[in-house]
Amino acid sequence: MSSLINEVRTFIVDNFLFGTNGDVLSPEDSLIEKGLIDSTGVLELVTFIQETFQICVEDHEIVPANLDSIGKIATFVRLKKGAC
Protein backbone atom coordinates (compact mmCIF):
# COMPACT_ATOMS: atom_id res chain seq x y z
CA MET A 1 0.00 0.00 0.00
CA SER A 2 2.74 2.46 0.90
CA SER A 3 4.59 1.99 -2.38
CA LEU A 4 1.28 2.55 -4.17
CA ILE A 5 0.79 5.76 -2.21
CA ASN A 6 4.32 6.85 -3.07
CA GLU A 7 3.81 6.21 -6.75
CA VAL A 8 0.58 8.23 -6.79
CA ARG A 9 2.19 10.99 -4.74
CA THR A 10 5.15 11.22 -7.13
CA PHE A 11 2.78 11.57 -10.10
CA ILE A 12 0.74 14.28 -8.39
CA VAL A 13 3.75 16.21 -7.16
CA ASP A 14 5.44 16.06 -10.58
CA ASN A 15 2.37 16.94 -12.59
CA PHE A 16 0.23 19.21 -10.44
CA LEU A 17 2.77 20.69 -8.04
CA PHE A 18 5.59 20.84 -10.60
CA GLY A 19 7.97 19.08 -8.27
CA THR A 20 7.70 21.57 -5.41
CA ASN A 21 6.05 21.53 -1.99
CA GLY A 22 5.43 17.78 -2.07
CA ASP A 23 5.95 17.57 1.68
CA VAL A 24 2.86 19.62 2.46
CA LEU A 25 0.52 17.15 0.76
CA SER A 26 -0.89 14.53 3.11
CA PRO A 27 -2.70 11.38 1.87
CA GLU A 28 -6.01 12.85 3.11
CA ASP A 29 -5.70 16.26 1.48
CA SER A 30 -8.45 16.97 -1.05
CA LEU A 31 -6.94 17.73 -4.47
CA ILE A 32 -9.93 19.94 -5.27
CA GLU A 33 -9.77 21.92 -2.01
CA LYS A 34 -6.03 22.42 -2.45
CA GLY A 35 -6.70 23.78 -5.95
CA LEU A 36 -4.35 21.21 -7.46
CA ILE A 37 -6.56 19.66 -10.08
CA ASP A 38 -8.77 20.83 -12.94
CA SER A 39 -10.85 18.86 -15.46
CA THR A 40 -7.86 18.22 -17.73
CA GLY A 41 -5.93 17.13 -14.62
CA VAL A 42 -8.58 14.55 -13.76
CA LEU A 43 -8.30 13.03 -17.24
CA GLU A 44 -4.49 12.93 -16.92
CA LEU A 45 -4.83 11.29 -13.54
CA VAL A 46 -7.19 8.63 -14.92
CA THR A 47 -4.82 7.88 -17.81
CA PHE A 48 -1.92 7.57 -15.35
CA ILE A 49 -3.87 5.17 -13.11
CA GLN A 50 -4.99 3.00 -16.04
CA GLU A 51 -1.50 2.75 -17.52
CA THR A 52 0.51 2.38 -14.34
CA PHE A 53 -1.72 -0.07 -12.51
CA GLN A 54 -3.19 -1.82 -15.54
CA ILE A 55 -6.78 -1.30 -14.54
CA CYS A 56 -9.76 0.00 -16.47
CA VAL A 57 -11.53 3.02 -14.96
CA GLU A 58 -15.22 3.30 -15.94
CA ASP A 59 -16.94 6.67 -16.45
CA HIS A 60 -19.09 6.30 -13.36
CA GLU A 61 -15.97 5.64 -11.28
CA ILE A 62 -14.50 9.03 -12.16
CA VAL A 63 -15.88 10.71 -9.03
CA PRO A 64 -14.22 12.55 -6.12
CA ALA A 65 -14.97 9.63 -3.77
CA ASN A 66 -12.42 7.58 -5.72
CA LEU A 67 -9.94 10.18 -6.88
CA ASP A 68 -9.88 13.29 -4.70
CA SER A 69 -6.91 12.44 -2.47
CA ILE A 70 -3.79 10.31 -2.61
CA GLY A 71 -5.32 7.96 -0.03
CA LYS A 72 -8.63 7.64 -1.95
CA ILE A 73 -6.79 6.88 -5.18
CA ALA A 74 -4.68 4.20 -3.47
CA THR A 75 -7.77 2.56 -1.93
CA PHE A 76 -9.60 2.69 -5.24
CA VAL A 77 -6.68 1.12 -7.13
CA ARG A 78 -6.29 -1.59 -4.50
CA LEU A 79 -10.01 -2.48 -4.66
CA LYS A 80 -9.97 -2.54 -8.46
CA LYS A 81 -6.91 -4.76 -8.57
CA GLY A 82 -8.44 -7.07 -5.97
CA ALA A 83 -11.59 -7.34 -8.07
CA CYS A 84 -9.71 -8.53 -11.16
Added chain:
Amino acid sequence: MKVTQVISQTMEKWPDQMAVVEKNIRWTYARLGQESRLLQARLRDTELDKRDRVVVWLKNGSQYIATYLALLEVDAVVVAIHPDSAISDVLRTIEHAGAAGIVTTSNLWERNRDALEKSRLRFAMLPQTTLSVSRSIQMSRSLDGLAQIVYTSGTTGTPKGVMLSHDNLVTNTRSILARLSLSPSDSVVATLPFAFAYGNSVLLTHLFTGAKIVIEGNLMYAHCIVESMKKEGVTGFSGVASNYAFLLRQSGFNEINLPSVRYFTSAGGPMPQGLLGKVRECFPASDFHVMYGQTEATARLTMLAPKDLDRKHGSAGRTVPGVSIKILDETGEPVPPGKSGEIAVAGANIMQGYWLDPTATERRIKNGILHTGDLGYSDEEGYLFITGRSSEMIKSGGFRVNPEEIEEVLRDQDGVSDAGVAGVADDLLGEVIVAGVVVQAARESLEKRLLAHCASHLSPYKRPQAIYLLAGVPRSANGKILRLALRERLESLHRQNTLDGIGSSR
Protein backbone atom coordinates in the same frame (compact mmCIF):
# COMPACT_ATOMS: atom_id res chain seq x y z
CA MET B 1 -33.87 50.51 -10.92
CA LYS B 2 -31.71 48.48 -8.57
CA VAL B 3 -30.95 44.83 -9.26
CA THR B 4 -32.20 43.90 -5.81
CA GLN B 5 -35.51 45.72 -6.34
CA VAL B 6 -36.25 43.39 -9.23
CA ILE B 7 -35.19 40.34 -7.24
CA SER B 8 -37.26 41.44 -4.22
CA GLN B 9 -40.30 41.39 -6.49
CA THR B 10 -39.42 37.80 -7.46
CA MET B 11 -39.10 36.93 -3.77
CA GLU B 12 -42.52 38.36 -3.02
CA LYS B 13 -44.14 36.71 -5.99
CA TRP B 14 -42.58 33.25 -5.58
CA PRO B 15 -41.62 32.95 -1.88
CA ASP B 16 -41.93 29.16 -1.78
CA GLN B 17 -40.20 28.56 -5.07
CA MET B 18 -36.76 26.92 -4.72
CA ALA B 19 -33.99 29.47 -5.33
CA VAL B 20 -30.70 27.74 -4.50
CA VAL B 21 -29.80 24.09 -4.10
CA GLU B 22 -26.31 23.29 -2.85
CA LYS B 23 -25.68 19.80 -1.48
CA ASN B 24 -28.02 19.66 1.55
CA ILE B 25 -28.83 23.36 1.53
CA ARG B 26 -32.20 24.08 -0.06
CA TRP B 27 -33.23 27.73 0.06
CA THR B 28 -36.55 29.06 -1.18
CA TYR B 29 -36.75 32.64 -2.43
CA ALA B 30 -38.16 33.66 0.96
CA ARG B 31 -35.18 32.07 2.73
CA LEU B 32 -32.70 33.64 0.32
CA GLY B 33 -34.27 36.99 1.21
CA GLN B 34 -33.83 36.31 4.94
CA GLU B 35 -30.21 35.26 4.54
CA SER B 36 -29.49 38.37 2.53
CA ARG B 37 -31.11 40.60 5.18
CA LEU B 38 -28.96 39.01 7.94
CA LEU B 39 -25.85 39.85 5.95
CA GLN B 40 -27.13 43.36 5.24
CA ALA B 41 -27.36 43.98 8.99
CA ARG B 42 -23.81 42.73 9.49
CA LEU B 43 -22.58 44.90 6.62
CA ARG B 44 -24.27 48.01 8.07
CA ASP B 45 -22.39 47.31 11.32
CA THR B 46 -19.12 47.80 9.48
CA GLU B 47 -20.19 51.39 8.75
CA LEU B 48 -19.91 50.74 5.07
CA ASP B 49 -20.31 53.86 2.93
CA LYS B 50 -22.31 53.97 -0.25
CA ARG B 51 -20.24 52.72 -3.20
CA ASP B 52 -17.53 51.26 -0.97
CA ARG B 53 -15.97 48.37 -2.86
CA VAL B 54 -16.15 44.99 -1.19
CA VAL B 55 -14.20 42.02 -2.51
CA VAL B 56 -16.13 38.74 -2.58
CA TRP B 57 -13.78 35.76 -2.43
CA LEU B 58 -16.20 32.84 -2.27
CA LYS B 59 -16.98 29.77 -4.31
CA ASN B 60 -20.17 29.62 -6.36
CA GLY B 61 -22.80 28.79 -3.78
CA SER B 62 -25.61 29.92 -1.51
CA GLN B 63 -23.25 32.14 0.52
CA TYR B 64 -22.02 33.85 -2.62
CA ILE B 65 -25.57 34.61 -3.79
CA ALA B 66 -26.74 35.92 -0.40
CA THR B 67 -23.60 38.08 -0.10
CA TYR B 68 -23.96 39.43 -3.63
CA LEU B 69 -27.57 40.47 -3.01
CA ALA B 70 -26.79 41.95 0.42
CA LEU B 71 -23.95 44.08 -0.94
CA LEU B 72 -26.05 45.41 -3.81
CA GLU B 73 -28.94 46.16 -1.44
CA VAL B 74 -26.75 48.26 0.92
CA ASP B 75 -25.38 50.12 -2.13
CA ALA B 76 -21.88 48.70 -1.92
CA VAL B 77 -19.98 47.79 -5.08
CA VAL B 78 -19.37 44.07 -5.58
CA VAL B 79 -15.85 43.10 -6.63
CA ALA B 80 -16.08 39.33 -7.05
CA ILE B 81 -12.95 37.35 -7.75
CA HIS B 82 -12.50 33.82 -9.00
CA PRO B 83 -12.45 31.46 -5.99
CA ASP B 84 -9.19 29.83 -7.13
CA SER B 85 -7.38 33.17 -7.48
CA ALA B 86 -3.76 33.26 -6.35
CA ILE B 87 -3.27 35.48 -3.30
CA SER B 88 -1.12 37.84 -5.40
CA ASP B 89 -4.12 38.37 -7.71
CA VAL B 90 -6.41 38.92 -4.72
CA LEU B 91 -4.08 41.52 -3.17
CA ARG B 92 -3.71 43.33 -6.48
CA THR B 93 -7.48 43.51 -6.84
CA ILE B 94 -7.97 44.78 -3.27
CA GLU B 95 -5.34 47.45 -3.84
CA HIS B 96 -6.58 48.53 -7.26
CA ALA B 97 -10.25 48.63 -6.30
CA GLY B 98 -9.40 50.43 -3.03
CA ALA B 99 -11.62 47.85 -1.38
CA ALA B 100 -13.02 48.61 2.08
CA GLY B 101 -13.66 45.00 2.97
CA ILE B 102 -13.57 41.39 1.95
CA VAL B 103 -16.15 38.64 2.39
CA THR B 104 -14.54 35.22 2.44
CA THR B 105 -14.41 31.87 4.22
CA SER B 106 -12.60 31.24 7.53
CA ASN B 107 -10.34 28.81 5.69
CA LEU B 108 -9.19 31.26 3.06
CA TRP B 109 -8.79 33.95 5.70
CA GLU B 110 -6.63 31.78 7.95
CA ARG B 111 -4.50 30.58 5.06
CA ASN B 112 -3.82 34.12 3.81
CA ARG B 113 -4.20 36.09 7.01
CA ASP B 114 -0.70 37.64 7.05
CA ALA B 115 -0.93 38.96 3.53
CA LEU B 116 -4.52 40.20 3.91
CA GLU B 117 -3.82 41.97 7.20
CA LYS B 118 -1.11 44.01 5.50
CA SER B 119 -3.55 45.22 2.83
CA ARG B 120 -5.60 48.36 3.26
CA LEU B 121 -8.81 46.50 4.03
CA ARG B 122 -10.97 47.92 6.77
CA PHE B 123 -12.85 44.74 7.58
CA ALA B 124 -13.03 41.06 6.77
CA MET B 125 -16.39 39.37 7.02
CA LEU B 126 -16.22 35.65 7.72
CA PRO B 127 -19.23 33.34 8.20
CA GLN B 128 -19.29 33.69 12.02
CA THR B 129 -17.52 36.96 12.67
CA THR B 130 -16.45 40.29 11.25
CA LEU B 131 -12.88 41.40 11.89
CA SER B 132 -11.56 44.92 11.62
CA VAL B 133 -8.30 45.02 9.77
CA SER B 134 -7.12 48.60 9.31
CA ARG B 135 -8.38 51.93 8.05
CA SER B 136 -8.72 52.24 4.36
CA ILE B 137 -8.45 55.44 2.42
CA GLN B 138 -11.79 57.07 1.69
CA MET B 139 -12.47 58.04 -1.85
CA SER B 140 -14.84 60.80 -2.72
CA ARG B 141 -15.94 60.45 -6.29
CA SER B 142 -19.29 60.16 -7.89
CA LEU B 143 -20.06 56.53 -8.42
CA ASP B 144 -23.80 56.85 -8.78
CA GLY B 145 -25.53 53.61 -9.48
CA LEU B 146 -22.32 51.57 -9.62
CA ALA B 147 -23.09 47.95 -8.70
CA GLN B 148 -20.11 45.85 -9.61
CA ILE B 149 -16.53 45.91 -10.78
CA VAL B 150 -15.62 42.82 -12.79
CA TYR B 151 -11.88 42.39 -13.10
CA THR B 152 -10.59 40.93 -16.32
CA SER B 153 -6.96 40.12 -16.98
CA GLY B 154 -4.84 43.23 -17.45
CA THR B 155 -1.12 43.52 -16.92
CA THR B 156 0.19 43.29 -13.38
CA GLY B 157 0.63 47.06 -13.24
CA THR B 158 -2.79 47.90 -14.62
CA PRO B 159 -5.58 45.48 -13.78
CA LYS B 160 -8.73 46.08 -15.82
CA GLY B 161 -11.82 46.60 -13.71
CA VAL B 162 -15.01 46.80 -15.76
CA MET B 163 -17.53 49.06 -13.96
CA LEU B 164 -21.13 47.92 -14.28
CA SER B 165 -24.08 49.87 -12.92
CA HIS B 166 -27.38 48.57 -11.56
CA ASP B 167 -28.89 49.89 -14.79
CA ASN B 168 -26.41 47.93 -16.90
CA LEU B 169 -27.23 44.71 -15.07
CA VAL B 170 -31.00 45.15 -15.03
CA THR B 171 -31.18 46.15 -18.70
CA ASN B 172 -28.96 43.35 -19.97
CA THR B 173 -30.62 40.69 -17.84
CA ARG B 174 -34.04 41.74 -19.15
CA SER B 175 -32.75 41.73 -22.74
CA ILE B 176 -31.48 38.16 -22.35
CA LEU B 177 -34.76 37.09 -20.75
CA ALA B 178 -36.70 38.55 -23.68
CA ARG B 179 -34.98 35.93 -25.84
CA LEU B 180 -34.58 33.02 -23.41
CA SER B 181 -38.10 33.13 -21.93
CA LEU B 182 -37.38 31.41 -18.63
CA SER B 183 -40.09 30.65 -16.08
CA PRO B 184 -40.13 29.78 -12.36
CA SER B 185 -40.32 26.11 -13.34
CA ASP B 186 -36.87 26.37 -14.93
CA SER B 187 -33.61 25.49 -13.25
CA VAL B 188 -29.96 25.61 -14.18
CA VAL B 189 -26.87 23.87 -12.91
CA ALA B 190 -24.39 26.65 -12.19
CA THR B 191 -20.93 25.58 -13.26
CA LEU B 192 -19.67 28.93 -14.57
CA PRO B 193 -17.96 31.17 -12.01
CA PHE B 194 -20.38 33.87 -10.76
CA ALA B 195 -17.37 36.19 -10.48
CA PHE B 196 -17.22 36.67 -14.25
CA ALA B 197 -19.69 38.14 -16.72
CA TYR B 198 -21.22 34.97 -18.14
CA GLY B 199 -21.76 33.24 -14.77
CA ASN B 200 -23.07 36.52 -13.37
CA SER B 201 -25.65 36.78 -16.15
CA VAL B 202 -26.77 33.16 -15.62
CA LEU B 203 -27.22 33.97 -11.91
CA LEU B 204 -29.23 37.15 -12.56
CA THR B 205 -31.48 35.77 -15.31
CA HIS B 206 -32.55 32.96 -12.98
CA LEU B 207 -32.98 35.17 -9.91
CA PHE B 208 -35.04 37.66 -11.92
CA THR B 209 -37.37 34.87 -13.01
CA GLY B 210 -37.79 32.92 -9.79
CA ALA B 211 -36.02 29.91 -11.27
CA LYS B 212 -33.86 27.41 -9.37
CA ILE B 213 -30.06 27.54 -9.30
CA VAL B 214 -28.34 24.24 -8.60
CA ILE B 215 -24.77 24.59 -7.37
CA GLU B 216 -22.40 21.86 -8.43
CA GLY B 217 -18.89 22.32 -7.09
CA ASN B 218 -17.22 19.26 -8.55
CA LEU B 219 -16.56 20.75 -11.95
CA MET B 220 -13.69 18.41 -12.63
CA TYR B 221 -16.02 15.45 -12.54
CA ALA B 222 -18.47 15.28 -15.44
CA HIS B 223 -20.31 12.43 -13.75
CA CYS B 224 -21.16 14.62 -10.73
CA ILE B 225 -22.57 17.37 -12.95
CA VAL B 226 -24.76 14.91 -14.86
CA GLU B 227 -25.94 13.25 -11.63
CA SER B 228 -26.82 16.58 -10.09
CA MET B 229 -28.74 17.62 -13.23
CA LYS B 230 -30.63 14.34 -13.17
CA LYS B 231 -31.43 14.50 -9.46
CA GLU B 232 -32.75 18.06 -9.56
CA GLY B 233 -34.54 17.71 -12.90
CA VAL B 234 -32.51 20.61 -14.27
CA THR B 235 -34.01 22.24 -17.37
CA GLY B 236 -31.05 24.29 -18.57
CA PHE B 237 -27.30 24.27 -18.93
CA SER B 238 -25.02 27.19 -19.72
CA GLY B 239 -21.40 26.72 -20.63
CA VAL B 240 -18.43 27.74 -22.70
CA ALA B 241 -17.39 25.46 -25.56
CA SER B 242 -14.85 23.60 -23.42
CA ASN B 243 -17.57 22.70 -20.88
CA TYR B 244 -19.56 21.03 -23.64
CA ALA B 245 -16.51 19.19 -24.98
CA PHE B 246 -15.80 17.96 -21.46
CA LEU B 247 -19.37 16.78 -20.81
CA LEU B 248 -19.62 15.04 -24.18
CA ARG B 249 -16.73 12.81 -23.23
CA GLN B 250 -19.04 11.51 -20.57
CA SER B 251 -21.32 8.85 -22.03
CA GLY B 252 -24.15 9.84 -19.66
CA PHE B 253 -24.53 13.29 -21.20
CA ASN B 254 -27.47 12.72 -23.53
CA GLU B 255 -31.21 13.11 -23.73
CA ILE B 256 -32.05 9.65 -22.40
CA ASN B 257 -30.12 10.37 -19.22
CA LEU B 258 -31.28 13.95 -18.93
CA PRO B 259 -34.85 14.12 -20.24
CA SER B 260 -35.66 17.34 -18.32
CA VAL B 261 -33.13 19.53 -20.14
CA ARG B 262 -34.92 21.84 -22.55
CA TYR B 263 -32.33 24.50 -23.35
CA PHE B 264 -28.60 25.18 -23.60
CA THR B 265 -26.64 28.38 -23.96
CA SER B 266 -23.05 28.92 -24.98
CA ALA B 267 -20.94 32.07 -24.91
CA GLY B 268 -17.49 33.17 -23.80
CA GLY B 269 -15.78 32.32 -27.09
CA PRO B 270 -16.76 30.63 -30.34
CA MET B 271 -18.74 27.39 -30.22
CA PRO B 272 -17.14 25.09 -32.84
CA GLN B 273 -19.77 23.81 -35.32
CA GLY B 274 -18.70 20.17 -34.86
CA LEU B 275 -19.19 20.40 -31.13
CA LEU B 276 -22.55 22.18 -31.52
CA GLY B 277 -23.66 19.41 -33.90
CA LYS B 278 -22.77 16.73 -31.36
CA VAL B 279 -24.72 18.41 -28.55
CA ARG B 280 -27.74 18.78 -30.84
CA GLU B 281 -27.46 15.13 -31.82
CA CYS B 282 -27.47 14.11 -28.14
CA PHE B 283 -30.40 16.43 -27.36
CA PRO B 284 -32.54 16.64 -30.51
CA ALA B 285 -35.54 18.05 -28.64
CA SER B 286 -33.67 20.77 -26.72
CA ASP B 287 -33.08 24.36 -27.76
CA PHE B 288 -29.53 25.60 -28.20
CA HIS B 289 -28.86 29.34 -27.97
CA VAL B 290 -25.52 30.53 -29.33
CA MET B 291 -24.61 33.85 -27.76
CA TYR B 292 -21.95 36.52 -28.08
CA GLY B 293 -20.97 39.35 -25.79
CA GLN B 294 -18.34 40.99 -23.66
CA THR B 295 -17.80 41.89 -20.03
CA GLU B 296 -17.61 45.51 -21.21
CA ALA B 297 -21.20 45.12 -22.44
CA THR B 298 -22.32 43.60 -19.08
CA ALA B 299 -22.58 40.21 -20.78
CA ARG B 300 -24.75 39.80 -23.83
CA LEU B 301 -24.75 41.54 -27.21
CA THR B 302 -26.24 39.05 -29.66
CA MET B 303 -28.07 35.71 -29.52
CA LEU B 304 -28.88 33.21 -32.24
CA ALA B 305 -32.33 31.69 -31.85
CA PRO B 306 -32.45 27.87 -31.96
CA LYS B 307 -34.71 28.00 -35.03
CA ASP B 308 -32.00 29.91 -36.93
CA LEU B 309 -29.13 27.51 -36.18
CA ASP B 310 -29.28 25.79 -39.57
CA ARG B 311 -30.44 28.74 -41.62
CA LYS B 312 -27.71 31.01 -40.21
CA HIS B 313 -24.97 28.45 -39.79
CA GLY B 314 -22.00 29.88 -37.86
CA SER B 315 -23.69 33.16 -36.94
CA ALA B 316 -23.59 34.74 -33.47
CA GLY B 317 -27.18 35.88 -34.02
CA ARG B 318 -28.99 39.19 -33.82
CA THR B 319 -28.66 41.90 -31.21
CA VAL B 320 -30.61 41.46 -28.00
CA PRO B 321 -33.29 44.16 -27.35
CA GLY B 322 -31.77 47.55 -26.60
CA VAL B 323 -28.44 46.91 -28.32
CA SER B 324 -27.45 48.36 -31.68
CA ILE B 325 -24.48 47.24 -33.67
CA LYS B 326 -22.34 48.77 -36.40
CA ILE B 327 -19.45 47.33 -38.34
CA LEU B 328 -16.72 49.92 -38.82
CA ASP B 329 -13.79 50.12 -41.20
CA GLU B 330 -10.32 51.29 -40.14
CA THR B 331 -11.30 54.94 -40.44
CA GLY B 332 -14.32 54.41 -38.18
CA GLU B 333 -16.89 54.58 -41.00
CA PRO B 334 -19.73 52.02 -41.12
CA VAL B 335 -19.41 49.37 -43.82
CA PRO B 336 -22.28 47.75 -45.78
CA PRO B 337 -23.66 44.26 -44.96
CA GLY B 338 -21.33 41.43 -45.90
CA LYS B 339 -18.21 43.53 -45.40
CA SER B 340 -15.93 42.78 -42.46
CA GLY B 341 -14.76 45.32 -39.90
CA GLU B 342 -14.61 46.06 -36.20
CA ILE B 343 -17.78 45.33 -34.24
CA ALA B 344 -18.97 48.49 -32.46
CA VAL B 345 -22.01 48.51 -30.21
CA ALA B 346 -24.25 50.89 -28.29
CA GLY B 347 -26.92 50.37 -25.66
CA ALA B 348 -27.78 50.74 -22.01
CA ASN B 349 -25.67 47.67 -21.24
CA ILE B 350 -22.35 49.34 -22.12
CA MET B 351 -20.04 49.56 -19.09
CA GLN B 352 -19.46 52.77 -17.14
CA GLY B 353 -15.76 52.51 -17.99
CA TYR B 354 -12.64 50.90 -16.57
CA TRP B 355 -12.08 51.56 -12.86
CA LEU B 356 -9.42 54.28 -12.41
CA ASP B 357 -8.35 54.04 -16.04
CA PRO B 358 -9.85 56.86 -18.12
CA THR B 359 -7.26 56.39 -20.88
CA ALA B 360 -8.22 52.78 -21.48
CA THR B 361 -11.90 53.75 -21.22
CA GLU B 362 -11.50 56.43 -23.91
CA ARG B 363 -9.79 53.92 -26.16
CA ARG B 364 -12.75 51.55 -25.94
CA ILE B 365 -15.73 53.89 -25.64
CA LYS B 366 -15.96 56.73 -28.14
CA ASN B 367 -19.10 58.90 -28.20
CA GLY B 368 -21.00 56.31 -26.23
CA ILE B 369 -20.06 53.52 -28.63
CA LEU B 370 -18.12 50.52 -27.38
CA HIS B 371 -15.40 49.32 -29.72
CA THR B 372 -15.30 45.60 -29.00
CA GLY B 373 -11.95 44.84 -30.61
CA ASP B 374 -13.64 41.89 -32.31
CA LEU B 375 -13.94 41.60 -36.08
CA GLY B 376 -16.98 40.47 -37.99
CA TYR B 377 -19.66 41.25 -40.54
CA SER B 378 -23.39 41.55 -40.58
CA ASP B 379 -25.59 39.95 -43.25
CA GLU B 380 -28.55 41.59 -45.00
CA GLU B 381 -30.92 40.44 -42.27
CA GLY B 382 -28.72 41.79 -39.47
CA TYR B 383 -27.20 38.50 -38.33
CA LEU B 384 -23.69 38.89 -36.98
CA PHE B 385 -20.80 36.66 -37.99
CA ILE B 386 -17.57 36.90 -35.97
CA THR B 387 -14.44 36.50 -38.04
CA GLY B 388 -11.68 37.25 -35.57
CA ARG B 389 -10.47 39.21 -32.68
CA SER B 390 -8.32 42.26 -33.15
CA SER B 391 -7.45 42.43 -29.48
CA GLU B 392 -4.55 40.42 -28.17
CA MET B 393 -6.38 38.59 -25.43
CA ILE B 394 -6.13 34.82 -25.12
CA LYS B 395 -9.46 33.01 -24.73
CA SER B 396 -8.85 29.76 -22.88
CA GLY B 397 -11.69 27.65 -21.50
CA GLY B 398 -13.91 30.74 -21.47
CA PHE B 399 -11.37 32.80 -19.51
CA ARG B 400 -9.96 35.95 -21.02
CA VAL B 401 -6.26 36.20 -20.28
CA ASN B 402 -3.83 38.98 -21.14
CA PRO B 403 -0.55 37.48 -22.44
CA GLU B 404 1.40 40.43 -21.03
CA GLU B 405 0.49 39.45 -17.48
CA ILE B 406 2.06 36.02 -17.90
CA GLU B 407 5.05 37.44 -19.75
CA GLU B 408 5.76 39.75 -16.81
CA VAL B 409 5.69 36.81 -14.41
CA LEU B 410 8.05 34.75 -16.58
CA ARG B 411 10.52 37.61 -17.15
CA ASP B 412 10.62 38.02 -13.41
CA GLN B 413 12.38 34.67 -13.01
CA ASP B 414 16.19 34.49 -12.82
CA GLY B 415 17.82 33.35 -16.01
CA VAL B 416 14.94 34.41 -18.28
CA SER B 417 15.91 37.33 -20.48
CA ASP B 418 12.71 37.56 -22.49
CA ALA B 419 9.33 35.87 -22.74
CA GLY B 420 6.41 35.79 -25.16
CA VAL B 421 3.04 34.18 -24.58
CA ALA B 422 0.30 33.25 -27.04
CA GLY B 423 -2.93 31.30 -27.30
CA VAL B 424 -2.61 28.17 -29.41
CA ALA B 425 -5.69 26.47 -30.91
CA ASP B 426 -6.96 23.57 -28.82
CA ASP B 427 -9.92 21.23 -29.33
CA LEU B 428 -11.01 21.23 -25.71
CA LEU B 429 -10.26 24.71 -24.42
CA GLY B 430 -10.50 26.76 -27.62
CA GLU B 431 -7.00 28.05 -26.95
CA VAL B 432 -4.30 26.90 -24.57
CA ILE B 433 -1.71 29.23 -23.13
CA VAL B 434 1.76 28.51 -24.46
CA ALA B 435 4.88 30.42 -23.47
CA GLY B 436 8.23 30.90 -25.15
CA VAL B 437 11.26 32.00 -23.16
CA VAL B 438 14.68 33.23 -24.05
CA VAL B 439 17.24 32.10 -21.48
CA GLN B 440 20.76 33.25 -20.77
CA ALA B 441 21.98 29.67 -20.46
CA ALA B 442 19.91 26.49 -20.62
CA ARG B 443 19.71 25.00 -17.16
CA GLU B 444 18.60 21.76 -15.73
CA SER B 445 15.02 21.68 -14.41
CA LEU B 446 14.31 25.16 -15.77
CA GLU B 447 10.94 23.98 -17.04
CA LYS B 448 9.78 22.85 -13.62
CA ARG B 449 11.17 25.96 -11.99
CA LEU B 450 9.27 28.17 -14.42
CA LEU B 451 6.04 26.21 -14.13
CA ALA B 452 6.31 26.28 -10.34
CA HIS B 453 7.03 30.03 -10.47
CA CYS B 454 3.88 30.52 -12.59
CA ALA B 455 1.89 28.28 -10.24
CA SER B 456 2.76 30.45 -7.26
CA HIS B 457 2.19 33.78 -9.02
CA LEU B 458 -0.74 33.17 -11.34
CA SER B 459 -4.30 31.93 -10.86
CA PRO B 460 -4.74 28.41 -12.32
CA TYR B 461 -6.51 29.46 -15.52
CA LYS B 462 -3.68 31.89 -16.35
CA ARG B 463 -0.88 29.34 -16.17
CA PRO B 464 0.88 28.23 -19.36
CA GLN B 465 0.33 24.64 -20.43
CA ALA B 466 3.75 24.45 -22.01
CA ILE B 467 6.96 26.47 -22.10
CA TYR B 468 9.40 26.38 -25.01
CA LEU B 469 12.89 27.74 -25.56
CA LEU B 470 13.15 30.49 -28.14
CA ALA B 471 16.22 32.09 -29.64
CA GLY B 472 14.37 35.39 -29.46
CA VAL B 473 10.89 36.84 -29.11
CA PRO B 474 9.80 38.42 -32.41
CA ARG B 475 9.57 42.18 -31.86
CA SER B 476 9.02 45.25 -34.03
CA ALA B 477 11.62 48.01 -34.40
CA ASN B 478 10.14 49.85 -31.42
CA GLY B 479 10.23 46.77 -29.26
CA LYS B 480 6.58 45.75 -29.42
CA ILE B 481 5.97 42.00 -29.55
CA LEU B 482 4.76 40.86 -32.98
CA ARG B 483 1.86 38.81 -31.68
CA LEU B 484 0.98 37.04 -34.92
CA ALA B 485 4.55 35.90 -35.63
CA LEU B 486 4.95 34.81 -32.02
CA ARG B 487 1.77 32.78 -32.11
CA GLU B 488 2.77 31.04 -35.35
CA ARG B 489 6.16 30.17 -33.88
CA LEU B 490 4.69 28.84 -30.63
CA GLU B 491 1.94 26.99 -32.48
CA SER B 492 4.44 25.07 -34.61
CA LEU B 493 6.61 24.33 -31.56
CA HIS B 494 3.61 23.14 -29.63
CA ARG B 495 2.57 20.84 -32.49
CA GLN B 496 6.00 19.24 -32.73
CA ASN B 497 5.98 19.33 -28.97
CA THR B 498 9.10 17.30 -28.37
CA LEU B 499 11.73 18.92 -30.53
CA ASP B 500 13.40 21.94 -28.95
CA GLY B 501 10.78 22.29 -26.22
CA ILE B 502 12.23 22.49 -22.77
CA GLY B 503 8.93 21.38 -21.47
CA SER B 504 5.38 20.49 -22.20
CA SER B 505 4.09 18.60 -19.28
CA ARG B 506 0.53 19.80 -18.90
